[in-house]
Amino acid sequence: MSEYVLLRHRDIPDLDQLKVYLKNGGFDAWKKVVTSMEPMELIQLAKDSGLRGRGGAGFPTGMKWSFVPNNLWPHYVVANADESEPGTFKDREIMESNPFQFLEGLMIASYAVQAQNSYAYLRGEFWQIGLKLNQKIAELEEAGFLGDNLFDTKYSLRLHVHMGAGAYICGEETALLESIEGKLGQPRLRPPFPAVAGLYASPTVINNVETLTNLPPIVQNGATWFREHGTEKSPGVKVFSLSGCVNKPGNYELPLGTPFRKLIYELGGGIPEGRAIKAIMAAGASSALISATDAALDTPMDYESVANLGASLGSASVIVLDESVSMSWLAQKTTHFFKHESCGKCTPCREGTYWMAHILDRIEDGGASEKDVDLLFTVARQMQNKCLCALGEFSTMPVVSSLEKFRSDFLARVDGQTR
Amino acid sequence: MNELLAKYPTEIKAILAKYPPEFKRSSVMPLLHLAQGDPGYITPQAMQDIAEICGISITEVGSIVGFYTLYYDKPLGRYHIQVCTDMPCALRGADKFLKELCERLGVKVGEPTADGLFVIEEVMCLAACHRAPMFQVHGDGDLVYHEHQTVDTALAVLDALRQKAAVAEEGKA
Numbered sequence: 001m002s003e004y005v006l007l008r009h010r011d012i013p014d015l016d017q018l019k020v021y022l023k024n025g026g027f028d029a030w031k032k033v034v035t036s037m038e039p040m041e042l043i044q045l046a047k048d049s050g051l052r053g054r055g056g057a058g059f060p061t062g063m064k065w066s067f068v069p070n071n072l073w074p075h076y077v078v079a080n081a082d083e084s085e086p087g088t089f090k091d092r093e094i095m096e097s098n099p100f101q102f103l104e105g106l107m108i109a110s111y112a113v114q115a116q117n118s119y120a121y122l123r124g125e126f127w128q129i130g131l132k133l134n135q136k137i138a139e140l141e142e143a144g145f146l147g148d149n150l151f152d153t154k155y156s157l158r159l160h161v162h163m164g165a166g167a168y169i170c171g172e173e174t175a176l177l178e179s180i181e182g183k184l185g186q187p188r189l190r191p192p193f194p195a196v197a198g199l200y201a202s203p204t205v206i207n208n209v210e211t212l213t214n215l216p217p218i219v220q221n222g223a224t225w226f227r228e229h230g231t232e233k234s235p236g237v238k239v240f241s242l243s244g245c246v247n248k249p250g251n252y253e254l255p256l257g258t259p260f261r262k263l264i265y266e267l268g269g270g271i272p273e274g275r276a277i278k279a280i281m282a283a284g285a286s287s288a289l290i291s292a293t294d295a296a297l298d299t300p301m302d303y304e305s306v307a308n309l310g311a312s313l314g315s316a317s318v319i320v321l322d323e324s325v326s327m328s329w330l331a332q333k334t335t336h337f338f339k340h341e342s343c344g345k346c347t348p349c350r351e352g353t354y355w356m357a358h359i360l361d362r363i364e365d366g367g368a369s370e371k372d373v374d375l376l377f378t379v380a381r382q383m384q385n386k387c388l389c390a391l392g393e394f395s396t397m398p399v400v401s402s403l404e405k406f407r408s409d410f411l412a413r414v415d416g417q418t419r
Numbered sequence: 420m421n422e423l424l425a426k427y428p429t430e431i432k433a434i435l436a437k438y439p440p441e442f443k444r445s446s447v448m449p450l451l452h453l454a455q456g457d458p459g460y461i462t463p464q465a466m467q468d469i470a471e472i473c474g475i476s477i478t479e480v481g482s483i484v485g486f487y488t489l490y491y492d493k494p495l496g497r498y499h500i501q502v503c504t505d506m507p508c509a510l511r512g513a514d515k516f517l518k519e520l521c522e523r524l525g526v527k528v529g530e531p532t533a534d535g536l537f538v539i540e541e542v543m544c545l546a547a548c549h550r551a552p553m554f555q556v557h558g559d560g561d562l563v564y565h566e567h568q569t570v571d572t573a574l575a576v577l578d579a580l581r582q583k584a585a586v587a588e589e590g591k592a
């Protein structure tokens with residue numbers, strides 16, 4: 001038995017072995033949906049549970065499935081296992097140590113929209129995980145959980161792993177689809193939305209690994225059970241990836257709505273060498289900085305409450321920044337990330353990340369004036385609301401928020417101080 | 420003659436079977452991973468073979484190789500030692516780790532070692548931020564993470580690779 005919903009491998013040794021997974025109720029949910037549930041019932045269950053996407057946007061999963069039209073076929077489901085947001089390492093742990101629960105979730109989502117071929121898109125660096133998943137999929141075919149006429153029904157399903165090759169932008173769902181189609185990973189214009197015209201122009205559902213991993217227990221235990229954890233609008237548990245200036249970085253499965261303070265101080269062991277906390281990024285490098293005031297530390301980590309702080313929970317990648325960190329250095333680091341990862345398709349993002357990086361390099365090198373600090377702010381502001389996909393917008397978040405909240409860190413560099 | 424197809428007939432058949440027959444182009448990424456495994460980079464011949472299998476132009480294959488960072492179009496070190504220096508790792512000493520590793524090896528980032536075995540590279544987040552400093556080794560058709568590293572443990576990893584490569588060369592001779 002395990003108190004965990006997602007990280008059950010932490011209590012159950014060898015849960016990545018099919019025998020062990022089966023002994024712990026594995027694929028009971030799968031059998032149940034295929035043999036006794038209508039797709040519509042399953043979609044309704046997902047809606048009732050209130051499950052929201054764990055990949056960043058928090059979109060309600062059941063609603064996403066319901067957009068798939070039943071007059072256009074075939075349908076596809078794609079698991080987003082690109083996990084490349086700096087500070088995020090939760091899907092990796094799930095796939096490495098509890099791979100069958102993830103695959104079972106992907107299978108359940110496939111049944112919900114009656115997809116017969118589904119894909120898992122893994123970032124190329126997850127090479128070892130890709131090998132492992134391929135082996136697990138072969139075992140499932142062998143055991144009769146995947147293949148034709150499952151459990152003597154008319155339903156057939158196959159899963160395929162597609163390996164990326166190093167490109168953060170492929171986590172953006174339409175770039176991801178382009179990548180599977182053998183093209184450059186560049187986002188598509190929307191509409192049409194993937195639910196209508198996705199992979200191979202067919203209706204496609206894209207869900208994050210952690211979202212999918214929630215499905216087997218929801219099918220087994222029901223929507224009411226799922227809502228026992230978390231808040232009214234953000235139900236369930238979530239895996240928080242904790243990193244940065246903290247004594248015990250790692251993944252923590254907690255109910256949505258747990259306060260920052262509990263994660264950072266109680267579980268994460270607080271800040272090294274007794275330093276003071278300065279700021280928090282709740283959504284990896286794509287975050288607006290949260291000043292770590294007492295009120296902020298007591299804020300529940302759910303989608304609404306974090307939004308009320310002017311930030312976003314995103315994929316819940318909590319990066320802790322202490323008083324030793326200069327926010328001008330931080331902005332330089334994140335900006336170089338986004339500049340490197342910009343796919344180059346649209347001008348504001350391609351040029352904007354280039355110029356922000358250029359100015360930040362000058363500031364960090366000590367060769368800038370206060371005018372450059374203002375220019376940086378202007379460049380970032382001008383990019384906002386003009387980019388084709390969210391990457392461009394993300395790149396401005398740490399820059400604008402650090403300038404607004406920690407301007408003195410930038411001015412200290414301008415005055416000739418170096419790190 | 421398609422050399423790639425002659426070398427890996429079963430692997431290529433399995434790759435093509437993952438995608439609908441009318442969308443052969445989808446195989447381009449797995450084929451590039453496959454082709455890169457042995458020489459450690461994508462040769463012009465491999466690009467041509469892949470273009471032929473996928474029914475696209477060589478230029479299109481080339482642009483894919485250029486877009487994705489894990490494909491290499493030049494032989495540059497048998498093992499790419501890719502150190503993550505992205506922000507969360509940097510908060511845990513990754514920049515210092517990289518600098519010292521380069522100093523001990525006597526190389527600069529991006530320059531191969533004298534024996535041509537290693538090239539040290541800086542990469543973005545690898546989803547291992549809680550175990551920094553860390554790096555991945557990309558080469559011989561494999562990709563392996565090394566986490567919780569010190570410069571000494573990293574040098575030991577490189578030593579083991581050096582021995583592995585020497586044994587492989589003896590086997591070939």
Ligand SMILES: Cc1cc2nc3c(=O)[nH]c(=O)nc-3n(C[C@H](O)[C@H](O)[C@H](O)COP(=O)(O)O)c2cc1C
Nearest residue numbers: 053054055080082083084171172173207208211390
């Ligand atoms: C630049 C960018 C990168 C993204 N990276 C990821 C990622 O690595 N994994 C992921 O699940 N979602 C990522 N997303 C969000 C996806 O586009 C998509 O919303 C998500 O996979 C939907 O799944 P969900 O509803 O289950 O959360 C990214 C979005 C953007 C704009």
Ligand code: SF4
Nearest residue numbers: 343345346349389392
């Ligand atoms: S915003 Fe950036 S990443 Fe997104 S499409 Fe435009 S250039 Fe590409």
Ligand code: FES
Nearest residue numbers: 503508545547548
């Ligand atoms: S920042 Fe280095 S692994 Fe995430």
